[in-house]
Amino acid sequence: MTKISMLQNEIQKETETSLLGFWIYMMTDCIVFASLFAVFIVLRNNTAGGKAGSDLFSLSFILTETIILLTSSFTSGLALLAAQRSHLKQTVIWLCTTGLLGTSFLILELHEFTKLDHSGNSWRGSAFLSSYFTLVGTHGLHITIGLLWLFATLGYLYKKGLNEVSVRRITMFSIFWHFLDIVWIFIFSVVYLLGVI
Amino acid sequence: MIISLFSSTSVPSTDRLVLFFGQAMVVGAALLIALALVYFKKVGWLWKNWLTSLDHKKIGIMYLVVAGVMLLRGLADTVLLRFQQATSVGASQGIISSNHYQQIFTAHGTMMIFFVAMGLVFGIINLILPLQIGSRDVAFPLLNNLSFWMYAAGAILINLSLVFGGEFAATGWLAYPPLSELQFSPGVGVDYWIWSIQIAGIGTLLSGINFITTILTKRAPGMSMMKMPVFVWSVLAAMTLVAAAFPILTVTLVLLTLDRTIGTHFFTTAGGGNAMMYVNLIWAWGHPEVYILILPAFGIYSEIVATFSRKRLFGYTSMVYAILAITGLSFVVWLHHFFTMGAGANVNAFFGIMTMVIAIPTGLKVFNWLFTMYRGRINFASPMIWFIGFVITFSIGGAAGVMLGVPPIDFQLHNTLFLVAHFHTMIIGGALFGYFAGIAYWFPKVFGFKLDEKLGKIAAYLWIAGLICAFTPLYILGLMGATRRLDHYDASLGWQGLFIVAGVGVVIILAGVAVQFMMFYLAIKNRKKNLDTTGDPWNGRTLEWSTTSPAPVYNFAIIPTVSDRDEFFRRKQLGGILPRRKYAAIVMPNNSSFGFFMAGWALMFAFSVIWHYPPTMIVALLGVIGTFIVRTFDDTTTHIIPAAEIEAIENKRAGALV
Ligand code: HEM
Ligand SMILES: [Cu+2]
Numbered sequence: 001m002t003k004i005s006m007l008q009n010e011i012q013k014e015t016e017t018s019l020l021g022f023w024i025y026m027m028t029d030c031i032v033f034a035s036l037f038a039v040f041i042v043l044r045n046n047t048a049g050g051k052a053g054s055d056l057f058s059l060s061f062i063l064t065e066t067i068i069l070l071t072s073s074f075t076s077g078l079a080l081l082a083a084q085r086s087h088l089k090q091t092v093i094w095l096c097t098t099g100l101l102g103t104s105f106l107i108l109e110l111h112e113f114t115k116l117d118h119s120g121n122s123w124r125g126s127a128f129l130s131s132y133f134t135l136v137g138t139h140g141l142h143i144t145i146g147l148l149w150l151f152a153t154l155g156y157l158y159k160k161g162l163n164e165v166s167v168r169r170i171t172m173f174s175i176f177w178h179f180l181d182i183v184w185i186f187i188f189s190v191v192y193l194l195g196v197i
Numbered sequence: 198m199i200i201s202l203f204s205s206t207s208v209p210s211t212d213r214l215v216l217f218f219g220q221a222m223v224v225g226a227a228l229l230i231a232l233a234l235v236y237f238k239k240v241g242w243l244w245k246n247w248l249t250s251l252d253h254k255k256i257g258i259m260y261l262v263v264a265g266v267m268l269l270r271g272l273a274d275t276v277l278l279r280f281q282q283a284t285s286v287g288a289s290q291g292i293i294s295s296n297h298y299q300q301i302f303t304a305h306g307t308m309m310i311f312f313v314a315m316g317l318v319f320g321i322i323n324l325i326l327p328l329q330i331g332s333r334d335v336a337f338p339l340l341n342n343l344s345f346w347m348y349a350a351g352a353i354l355i356n357l358s359l360v361f362g363g364e365f366a367a368t369g370w371l372a373y374p375p376l377s378e379l380q381f382s383p384g385v386g387v388d389y390w391i392w393s394i395q396i397a398g399i400g401t402l403l404s405g406i407n408f409i410t411t412i413l414t415k416r417a418p419g420m421s422m423m424k425m426p427v428f429v430w431s432v433l434a435a436m437t438l439v440a441a442a443f444p445i446l447t448v449t450l451v452l453l454t455l456d457r458t459i460g461t462h463f464f465t466t467a468g469g470g471n472a473m474m475y476v477n478l479i480w481a482w483g484h485p486e487v488y489i490l491i492l493p494a495f496g497i498y499s500e501i502v503a504t505f506s507r508k509r510l511f512g513y514t515s516m517v518y519a520i521l522a523i524t525g526l527s528f529v530v531w532l533h534h535f536f537t538m539g540a541g542a543n544v545n546a547f548f549g550i551m552t553m554v555i556a557i558p559t560g561l562k563v564f565n566w567l568f569t570m571y572r573g574r575i576n577f578a579s580p581m582i583w584f585i586g587f588v589i590t591f592s593i594g595g596a597a598g599v600m601l602g603v604p605p606i607d608f609q610l611h612n613t614l615f616l617v618a619h620f621h622t623m624i625i626g627g628a629l630f631g632y633f634a635g636i637a638y639w640f641p642k643v644f645g646f647k648l649d650e651k652l653g654k655i656a657a658y659l660w661i662a663g664l665i666c667a668f669t670p671l672y673i674l675g676l677m678g679a680t681r682r683l684d685h686y687d688a689s690l691g692w693q694g695l696f697i698v699a700g701v702g703v704v705i706i707l708a709g710v711a712v713q714f715m716m717f718y719l720a721i722k723n724r725k726k727n728l729d730t731t732g733d734p735w736n737g738r739t740l741e742w743s744t745t746s747p748a749p750v751y752n753f754a755i756i757p758t759v760s761d762r763d764e765f766f767r768r769k770q771l772g773g774i775l776p777r778r779k780y781a782a783i784v785m786p787n788n789s790s791f792g793f794f795m796a797g798w799a800l801m802f803a804f805s806v807i808w809h810y811p812p813t814m815i816v817a818l819l820g821v822i823g824t825f826i827v828r829t830f831d832d833t834t835t836h837i838i839p840a841a842e843i844e845a846i847e848n849k850r851a852g853a854l855v
Contacts, residue, residue: 003837010784010835017336021410024440028402031444039452039463039474046469048462123461127469130461134452148822152829159830 008164015168022172026179029142033183036138037190040131044195048126053195056121062192065108066184072101073181080174083167091170092157098177099150102143109140132191139187142180149173212297215277219359249788251338252750254643256345257323261636263352264316267308270356272710274305279667279700287688298684299367300386304355306370311394312352314490314624317632319348319404322432322493324643325635326408328741328748329426331417331757336410338786339834340403346796347400351393354803358389361808366390369682371479372453374464374472379457385807388457392803395450396796398443405439408432417740419759423517426739426762427510430517431496434524435489441528442485449478458806476538480531488527490624492520494631495562498587501580501638502566504735506573509763512565519558519565526555536607545604552602556595563588578735579653583634586661590626594619597672614683615675618668625664633657633713640720641729645747649727652716659709667702670695738763751783751838754847780843784835794824 044053079094113133116122123133153169160166234240247255281298285291293301327335335341358365366386368377377387412433416425425433453475455461462468464475503510510516532540532548540548566588575581597619601607610616633656641647674695679686686692720727733742743765744753761767802817 006782006784006837007835017410017414020414021336021406024406024409028406028440028444031441032448035445035448035478039448039478042471042474043463043469046462046471048467048469123455123459125468127462127471130455130463130468130470134455134461134463152826155826156829160832165832 011164015164018168022175026175036135037186040135040191043127043131046127050126050129051121056116057192057196059192059196061112062188065105066188068101068105069181069184072098072105073178075101076174076177080170083162083170086162088162091162092154095150095154099147102147106140106143136187136191139180139183146176146180212294215293215297216363223356223359245788248793249790251342251786251789253323253327253335253341254748256341257320258643259345260316260320260323263349264313264320267312267316267352271305271308271313272707274301275703277301278305279703281684283693283696283700285685286693290685295684296367299682300365302682303368303370303390304365307390307394308355310370311397314628315401316348318490318493321632321635322408325639325741326429326432327411328744328752329429329739330412330415330420331740331753331759332411332415333752335407336415337407339789339791340407342789343792343795344400344404344407346792347799348397350796350800351397354389354396354800355393371483374453374475375466377453378465388807391450391454392807395447396799396803398446401439402443405436405443408436409440417757417759424759424762427499427513427516428496430520431492434520435492437524438485438489438527442482445478446482449475449482473538476535480534483534484531485527488523490628492523494628497631497635498566498584500739501584501634502569504737505576505578505581506570507736508569508573511568513762515561516565519561522558523555526551530555533602536604537611549602549604553599556599559595579650579657580634580638582654582657583630583637586657587626587630590622590664594622594626598623610675612680613675614671614679614681617681618671618675621668622664641734642741642746645729646720646724647727647729647734648720649716652712656709656712656716659705659712663702663705663709666705667699670699738766740765749846751785754780754843780840780847782840783838783843785838787834787836791824791828795821798824
């Protein structure tokens with residue numbers, strides 16, 4: 001085997017193990033969220049005389065956030081498809097869209113957090129608010145990390161173009177992003193929907 | 198200005214001396230090491246050959262070195278604890294104050310679990326697992342190095358608590374709230390506790406993911422799941438527990454951090470917090486954790502008993518199922534740690550029964566080992582002595598554990614020294630002895646020279662005797678009503694004699710440790726005389742013995758094909774040495790400083806949070822992102838060892854078998 005083909009071969013094997021490892025990592029992250037959900041459910045009625053979810057959340061606002069995030073999940077899938085077909089330009093376009101949508105989601109979420117804080121309902125208010133901010137905030141932190149990762153991947157694409165490594169990274173990013181989407185749907189139902197009714 | 202932040206909270210004068218000794222020890226040791234490295238011009242060598250190495254064998258050795266140092270730290274603490282309990286009777290107040298006593302047992306428990314036992318486990322897994330499955334490395338060598346550095350950063354942080362701030366948590370090793378909340382523990386001690394295990398814990402989690410993937414994807418061709426050595430099975434089970442339980446620890450610690458730093462109300466007494474939730478969460482991690490410590494030890498015993506009885510392991514399949522049963526059951530017993538905290542009779546009954554059920558697969562394993570020994574030609578080498586010590590002490594500790602699993606009995610014995618005696622007999626006699634047995638067994642494979650068998654046996658006998666002497670009195674004291682975490686008692690209780698006997702036990706253990714260090718020192722000094730030229734000093738059965746001692750960087754020049762559980766033994770019976778084949782070039786990962794820097798930033802971040810200093814916090818975060826991006830753009834992460842070079846290396850190795 002030539003040197004190049006050996007390295008190529010190695011990278012291919014690496015892709016398989018990386019994907020499996022990444023799935024296992026995702027499961028551990030699932031447990032992180034499962035624990036936070038459990039904490040939220042235990043504490044959600046402990047409002048310590050403060051406001052409850054039904055007084056605080058506006059469903060239409062959350063629905064906007066939800067739609068933005070779901071769309072970004074869809075575009076990240078399109079980016080992956082383009083990458084697998086080696087369309088560099090389309091990949092970049094869809095990744096940028098995903099990044100923009102993700103950033104808007106984050107801005108909306110931060111907006112909601114500051115609004116709550118300014119109306120005197122910060123995480124210090126009650127156990128319910130603590131667990132709300134932590135659960136939703138952890139999701140937001142994941143989104144932030146995902147966005148940083150996305151921008152690093154775009155930088156890599158700019159410098160090195162589409163190759164086995166960048167396709168692998170886009171695949172993993174896309175899995176990660178879908179996962180955050182699913183977690184958000186749980187947050188939407190458990191925190192917001194159940195909170196409002 | 199920053200320095201003024203580190204002012205230590207008022208330390209009672211009686212403790213100043215102890216504290217000063219601690220500080221002098223940590224600072225002195227650090228300075229000494231640094232000076233020695235510079236003086237002998239070894240900094241570059243250390244950096245290139247060790248600190249940045251991605252070789253699982255070197256990472257394993259580094260784990261063992263850190264764990265060894267931490268073992269000495271943990272033992273120094275026990276000397277103080279034992280001395281206090283033996284002398285602080287009636288009018289005498291002993292040498293340390295209550296508060297300091299609490300800090301010491303907290304530090305002892307934390308260090309022993311997170312930095313000694315976990316360090317030894319991951320050290321041994323790193324050293325042996327890839328060899329046993331016939332692989333060249335773990336699935337993610339870079340991540341492996343990062344895991345090690347996270348572990349080391351945690352260990353450094355827990356030692357820094359002595360130097361900066363001079364206090365550690367006084368809350369017990371699991372830091373139950375509300376005591377561990379800001380209101381009742383306003384100092385930095387609890388923060389040091391949180392962050393040292395948070396950092397190390399994340400490293401552990403990454404290791405868990407790494408080893409699961411390694412076992413699932415890197416096995417030699419032909420090694421189906423049911424052909425894996427039992428040690429590999431036990432590691433797979435333990436790492437599954439890591440992946441399932443450590444995220445819970447991470448979350449729990451984050452929540453406590455938030456309570457302490459930004460004023461949330463998860464576990465506080467005010468604001469609707471629920472301290473009981475912490476106890477549930479921490480034990481949902483904590484009980485699996487004890488199995489994370491013990492399962493690999495079980496795996497080690499399985500390998501050792503088969504090798505030294507010169508027989509196939511009895512009941513392989515039942516062994517595997519027992520491991521799987523323990524893995525599953527270990528998630529449904531956590532409540533036995535707080536039967537007394539008001540769960541109610543029905544809940545207690547369920548968890549009590551589950552606790553007793555878990556004893557069944559455990560007992561089955563012990564019988565399988567005994568049946569393996571039955572009619573074997575047993576070679577009582579030092580690993581076997583550890584094993585015998587394990588069977589004796591583990592049976593005692595296990596019986597005590599089943600007693601504690603009965604809720605009405607637990608109501609009497611909870612929080613007494615009976616419990617302390619129980620978990621020490623399990624964790625020292627079960628887990629620690631297993632690791633020591635493993636080190637005695639695999640040492641020649643790792644270093645290429647043998648340990649002195651006589652010293653090894655003496656050390657084992659001393660540890661066994663010391664363990665029994667140090668903890669049997671505690672069973673009795675517990676039954677007499679002595680509570681745990683006790684720093685003073687009345688002379689009329691008549692407990693002092695038993696506490697003194699326990700102190701003698703510690704002296705015997707210390708003698709055992711001294712012999713162990715002597716053994717390592719002599720082995721290194723006389724290494725030329727004790728070379729293991731065969732690669733197979735014990736007549737081993739599994740693949741790690743088929744390569745040379747120490748194994749070359751690439752472990753196996755040609756990856757073996759497996760057709761039997763005891764593959765290497767089978768080959769030896771078939772006439773052993775296979776004909777030399779043509780070597781092919783091998784791709785290996787390059788060294789990397791990624792893990793070192795990432796863990797360094799994590800340490801800096803933790804330190805900044807502990808001392809509430811945002812600027813360095815931000816620098817650390819940017820550091821993490823920057824380091825990550827640099828690595829992302831690095832395309833030269835592997836190198837190729839050409840076939841000719843491999844042939845040269847292989848030919849130079851005397852007695853290479855495969
Ligand atoms: C080698 C000899 C050892 C001795 C003599 C020893 C002695 C002690 C003593 C005196 C205490 C305080 C008991 C009390 O009054 O509450 C203690 C607590 C503890 N030890 Fe050990 N220990 C040893 C090894 C270990 C090891 C190897 C581990 C774990 C791997 C360990 C884990 C713990 C834990 C978790 C605690 C509880 C701390 C707390 O109460 O929060 N010990 N030990
Ligand atoms: Cu338990």
